[in-house]
Amino acid sequence: DIQMTQSPSSLSASVGDRVTITCRASQTVNSYLNWYQQKPGKAPKVLIYAASNLQSGVPSRFSGSGSGTDFTLTISNLQPEDFATYFCQQSHSTPYTFGQGTKLEIK
Amino acid sequence: EVQLVESGGGLVQPGGSLRLSCEGSGFIFNNFWMHWVRQAPGKGPVWVSRISSDGRSITYADSVKGRFTVSRDNAKNTLYLQMDSLRAEDTAVYYCVRDKYFYDSSGFRLLSDAFDVWGQGTLVTVSS
Numbered sequence: 041d042i043q044m045t046q047s048p049s050s051l052s053a054s055v056g057d058r059v060t061i062t063c064r065a066s067q068t069v070n071s072y073l074n075w076y077q078q079k080p081g082k083a084p085k086v087l088i089y090a091a092s093n094l095q096s097g098v099p100s101r102f103s104g105s106g107s108g109t110d111f112t113l114t115i116s117n118l119q120p121e122d123f124a125t126y127f128c129q130q131s132h133s134t135p136y137t138f139g140q141g142t143k144l145e146i147k
Numbered sequence: 148e149v150q151l152v153e154s155g156g157g158l159v160q161p162g163g164s165l166r167l168s169c170e171g172s173g174f175i176f177n178n179f180w181m182h183w184v185r186q187a188p189g190k191g192p193v194w195v196s197r198i199s200s201d202g203r204s205i206t207y208a209d210s211v212k213g214r215f216t217v218s219r220d221n222a223k224n225t226l227y228l229q230m231d232s233l234r235a236e237d238t239a240v241y242y243c244v245r246d247k248y249f250y251d252s253s254g255f256r257l258l259s260d261a262f263d264v265w266g267q268g269t270l271v272t273v274s275s
Contacts, residue, residue, distance in 0.1 A: 074261040083242055083265035084192060089249050090259035127191055131260045134206045136194040
């Protein structure tokens, strides 16, 4: 199975800040890497697919980069609604696996 | 509106069974592969199973293989998960998820697939 490791596990930031979350795969996933946002009591929502492509309807302050084993999610100009938990997920091969999550909190 | 609605969760004793259902609407159900993903309280999502658009290809996580059975009825736009021999560690919110394939601008090169539509989730609690 491909293990996905995110860092940091939690992060404090202020409105207007720029933050970066990293995700590392235990073996190459090429660009089969997706990012999700989850708010308490809600289902995850896809933000980025194929490492760097913005899902329709997602604000452009979200961006992704990377390929192979190392990936990043960057959120520029943090907004109050961005405080949530973020997960990376590989769709290169089954079992599809998720990172353990990064909780983004208000400083 | 594109929607997935799960039902069938509840409290069950260890060793018991439950059948989850997920009805899709607002899209052509039989065009999409579908998955079940679960999430234990305070934990990250965990992939459980997938089924091809025509139901012929099925894959399970090792943790549920031999105990869970996924199926679909495209005439009813419904996905199912039969869960047998349930264990305490199966306690989680179970999500029905649509798998979308994303292609480049030519329409021929697959970029990735991602879970683009999620149900609201149904809670399964395994406890005596």
